[in-house]
Amino acid sequence: MELSYQEKLTLIKLRDLKKAKFEDLVKETGLDQVAVMRAVLWLQSKGLAKLHERQKRIVRITELGRKYAKIGLPERRALKLLVERGKVSLDELKEVLSEDELKPIVGILRREGWANVRKEDGKLVLEVTEKGRTAISEERPIDKALKILAEKGEVEAKELEKLIPIKELKSRKIGEEDTKAEREVEITEEGMKLAGSGLELKEEVSVLTPELIKSGEWRKVEFKRFNIQAPVRRVYPGKKQPYRVFLDKIRRKLIEMGFIEMTAESLIETQFWNFDALFQPQNHPARDWTDTYQLKYPKYGSLPDEELVEKVRASHEHGWTTGSRGWGYKWDPRMAMLLMPRAHATALSARQLGEGVQIPGKYFAIQRVFRPDVLDRTHLIEFNQVDGFVVDESLTFKHLLGILKRFAVEIAGAKKVKFLPDYYPFTEPSVQMSAYHEELGWVEFGGAGIFREEMTKPLGIDVPVIAWGIGIDRLAMFKLGIDDIRYLFSYDLKWLREAKLIW
Numbered sequence: 001m002e003l004s005y006q007e008k009l010t011l012i013k014l015r016d017l018k019k020a021k022f023e024d025l026v027k028e029t030g031l032d033q034v035a036v037m038r039a040v041l042w043l044q045s046k047g048l049a050k051l052h053e054r055q056k057r058i059v060r061i062t063e064l065g066r067k068y069a070k071i072g073l074p075e076r077r078a079l080k081l082l083v084e085r086g087k088v089s090l091d092e093l094k095e096v097l098s099e100d101e102l103k104p105i106v107g108i109l110r111r112e113g114w115a116n117v118r119k120e121d122g123k124l125v126l127e128v129t130e131k132g133r134t135a136i137s138e139e140r141p142i143d144k145a146l147k148i149l150a151e152k153g154e155v156e157a158k159e160l161e162k163l164i165p166i167k168e169l170k171s172r173k174i175g176e177e178d179t180k181a182e183r184e185v186e187i188t189e190e191g192m193k194l195a196g197s198g199l200e201l202k203e204e205v206s207v208l209t210p211e212l213i214k215s216g217e218w219r220k221v222e223f224k225r226f227n228i229q230a231p232v233r234r235v236y237p238g239k240k241q242p243y244r245v246f247l248d249k250i251r252r253k254l255i256e257m258g259f260i261e262m263t264a265e266s267l268i269e270t271q272f273w274n275f276d277a278l279f280q281p282q283n284h285p286a287r288d289w290t291d292t293y294q295l296k297y298p299k300y301g302s303l304p305d306e307e308l309v310e311k312v313r314a315s316h317e318h319g320w321t322t323g324s325r326g327w328g329y330k331w332d333p334r335m336a337m338l339l340m341p342r343a344h345a346t347a348l349s350a351r352q353l354g355e356g357v358q359i360p361g362k363y364f365a366i367q368r369v370f371r372p373d374v375l376d377r378t379h380l381i382e383f384n385q386v387d388g389f390v391v392d393e394s395l396t397f398k399h400l401l402g403i404l405k406r407f408a409v410e411i412a413g414a415k416k417v418k419f420l421p422d423y424y425p426f427t428e429p430s431v432q433m434s435a436y437h438e439e440l441g442w443v444e445f446g447g448a449g450i451f452r453e454e455m456t457k458p459l460g461i462d463v464p465v466i467a468w469g470i471g472i473d474r475l476a477m478f479k480l481g482i483d484d485i486r487y488l489f490s491y492d493l494k495w496l497r498e499a500k501l502i503w
């Protein structure tokens with residue numbers, strides 16, 4: 001039979017002890033408790049030892065008990081004073097008793113028969129009795145019990161019950177009762193046989209160190225065996241937030257498709273870039289095509305260079321040189337300066353076009369956007385959009401539909417794509433696209449169109465720009481297998497640890 005070093009050592013000790021309290025066995029082996037318990041359980045499973053367990057009642061000394069053990073029980077202190085002085089007043093007892101101890105003392109002394117109580121000049125006076133005089137050198141059961149308790153701290157109830165009812169120790173608040181498991185280990189006959197046949201006790205090594213290898217010592221030592229099938233605790237190493245993983249994956253796809261990423265330093269935008277540069281008229285219902293938030297402080301940001309602002313103003317007011325009549329109103333720069341949390345990622349496309357682009361060129365942005373809504377399992381007030389555009393001399397509406405289709409297939413894993421006419425102030429024509437997903441059915445995917453000249457020309461672009469915006473959070477829900485959109489930002493540790501992205 002194969003035994004570990006610990007098992008052998010425990011068995012050898014048991015051979016001498018036959019039967020031992022677990023604590024004693026621990027002491028004998030010099031190992032730690034856990035190691036001995038493990039060894040005993042193994043020995044038991046091999047039929048070499050038996051572990052007996054029983055619950056025993058114990059009494060443990062209290063704080064007060066410890067104090068009394070040191071300075072004496074109150075009645076003992078009172079008796080000492082009585083014997084010294086023959087008779088004492090209640091007031092005099094205060095020399096040796098606390099306020100609390102004073103109250104019940106007369107009752108206790110009388111019950112013990114150690115004192116007589118009289119009234120002298122309207123005051124209570126205690127006088128020592130014969131019994132009291134002899135009691136001073138005698139030990140009552142409670143004194144003995146207290147002594148034992150103070151010595152051991154914890155005593156089996158059975159042992160104390162021989163002296164005094166436990167109830168009494170409890171009511172005097174010097175001891176409290178509890179139960180404790182008592183373990184005893186006994187060697188079996190088979191264990192005796194094996195232990196008798198001489199066990200070779202060789203220390204086992206559980207870690208192979210460079211020293212062991214260098215010295216060649218590894219040849220001689222015995223290695224501890226590991227059970228590699230034993231279940232282990234799961235570890236959760238740090239990792240990216242699941243939704244972040246999803247967004248990074250989309251970013252990667254787009255970069256692989258040759259798109260250049262547009263980024264923004266801030267979530268805050270001027271209305272100029274969110275609306276005006278996109279040819280959305282001020283004070284016009286089109287401005288409300290989506291509700292937006294406003295920044296309270298600071299309220300205003302700054303506009304880009306004057307020349308560009310002038311062109312945007314001209315485009316709004318009368319169409320500038322685009323041939324359009326514009327919106328026909330007086331454009332207000334103050335309104336364009338108002339700050340707001342970005343309401344769509346298309347604001348980044350406008351900024352990029354204003355800064356200048358490669359022609360031909362492809363650009364995208366993954367942007368957190370904000371719109372007031374009622375939170376529920378499919379609506380958030382902040383979510384993410386993937387926006388992008390392609391600029392090229394020869395682009396037509398057909399190219400746009402082709403690119404969008406490829407997108408829906410590559411990014412959303414859609415099988416079919418559907419286009420419906422739509423309206424956006426900044427595109428003409430405009431479409432709304434839906435993608436057919438096997439599990440989700442038709443999913444509204446986003447909007448797209450060809451940017452209007454009234455928008456692109458003031459930004460300095462003279463070639464067609466096809467653009468789109470995709471809401472990707474519903475797709476994220478699907479890929480992450482969740483049915484509540486709020487989970488995308490959840491702190492639920494279990495979800496964060498276990499969420500898997502199915503791509």
Ligand SMILES: N[C@@H](Cc1ccccc1)C(=O)O
Pocket residue numbers: 343344345346387424427446447448449467468469470
């Ligand atoms: N910005 C639009 C989508 C869009 C982008 C680009 C062109 C057309 C439409 C939205 O948030 O819904």
